[in-house]
Amino acid sequence: MSKEKFITSIQNSYTQNPNSIYLGAGIYQSAIVAEASVYLSMRMMNRHGLVTGATGSGKTRTLQLLAEQLSNAGVPVFMPDMKGDLSGMAAEGQRNAKIDERAQALGINFSPATFPVELYSLSGKLGAQMRATITEFGPALLSKILELNDTQTGVLNILFKYADDKQLPMVDFSDLKKVLNYLTDGKGALEIKADYGKISSATASTILRKIVSLEQQGVDHLFGEPSFDIEDLFEKIDGKGVISLLNVSDIQSQPAIFSTFMLSLLAELYQRLPEAGDLDKPKLIFFLDEAHLLFKDAPKAFLDQIDQIIRLIRSKGVGIFFCTQVTQDVPANVLAQLGNRIHHVIRAFTPNDVKALKETIKTFPKSAYYDMEQQFTQLGTGQAFITVLNEKGIPTETVVTHLAPPVSVMGPLAEADYQHLLESSDMNKKYKVSVDPESAFEMLNERMAQQQASDEDAQETERKTKTTTTKKAEKSTFEEVMASPVAKQVGRELVRGVFGMLFGAAPRRSSRRKTSLF
Structure with a gap:
């Protein structure tokens, strides 16, 4: 097929409107075609999404690109910062040869910008302390x-x-x-x-x-008060949605903890938010990086809870994007609900990799423009296979896309700037001091x-009752004995004998004198 047909096909499939995110331009026969612009409709972002790719393929920068444009559209974003290198979104990006080359190839102007960023942490060391009871x-x-x-x-x-x-x-x-x-x-x-x-x-x-x-x-320290208020995720500053970053770089050795904590936030969002129906743009986009950690060795009850949240939370205006290395990291029942997909390069070095590649290709709409199995392994950094849902909820044409560069710093803030941002944060002040209710x-x-006092009182009452009962029993026995005829006779004899000894006549002395033998 000709280049013109390719451009027409992409333009018909990916339509631009005020509530759409520009992702990049399509690639046709190894050439970047600026006219074949690729957009993601914000109206369909609550149908959730998936960003995958091998290490170093550009997944983090794709998440940054999405977060920046969502923020510009007034949509708040929550995302984990796995390596601590997303804080640069609070600073303007710097032009360089590579960025200029990419912008020129896409036919776009590169305009550096900053975005409102809120720093959070589960340890309380790298951001405002996030807690839950x-x-x-x-x-x-x-x-x-x-x-x-x-x-x-x-x-x-x-x-x-x-x-x-x-x-x-x-x-x-x-x-x-x-x-x-x-x-x-x-x-x-x-x-x-x-x-x-x-x-x-x-x-x-x-x-x-x-x-x-x-x-x-x-x-x-993850558990306590004040617990995190999910309303703080919906903040806006100067019309831009706040990008809430959960910096977990200091607890990377405990992946089950931070991945599960993020799911707890999702569960609370699901429970507390009212029904919103279909919106022109979402209330919040929630990124779950390193998603495979969430599902690893998870019991069925846990997986069922995730499945329920994913199915129902979209009607509350919240979109969830999973980020992981391969599609197979996500369970099939969850994967079936992810309508927007951005797949970076897949490395097919082992038989298992080849099998995973073939299974991934089956999840994409067929394309007349690519040998997908070959193309997947030849994607460059910052390039991805993309298919999303259009305004009518129909999967778009599969297209290899040269992605646009983020306009903020692609890396961490300088240490001094990071500390200044943290110290000036109202959220840090709000959650810094724990309380013990x-x-x-x-x-x-x-x-x-x-209970112990009651037991002691009962024991004391019982002891007193036993003592009183014993005394009464002894007194009663004595009275019965003293009332008997034998006791009375003995009593008279005792009284007579005693009083007789005390008050009776003195014994008479003998009047006879002693007679001497001599």
């Missing part, structure tokens, strides 16, 4: 980071159910441990036996050890103290 986090997500089996997860569900029923807010790990200990021993175990079932000491000990292990890893720990301690 144990109750908000929920048993399914907590089981994931504790790596519990099905039996232990069932016990965790009992703890949460009991705490909900008894209105015991669980804020941090100390609350969770207190509820666990309370329901394992003594009266707490008897209290739940009928309604919730018995908790074995072995299972409780295992869960407790895993909680302590996380505490030793310094994860306990009355929660399950204090409530159960008070309840146990009251």
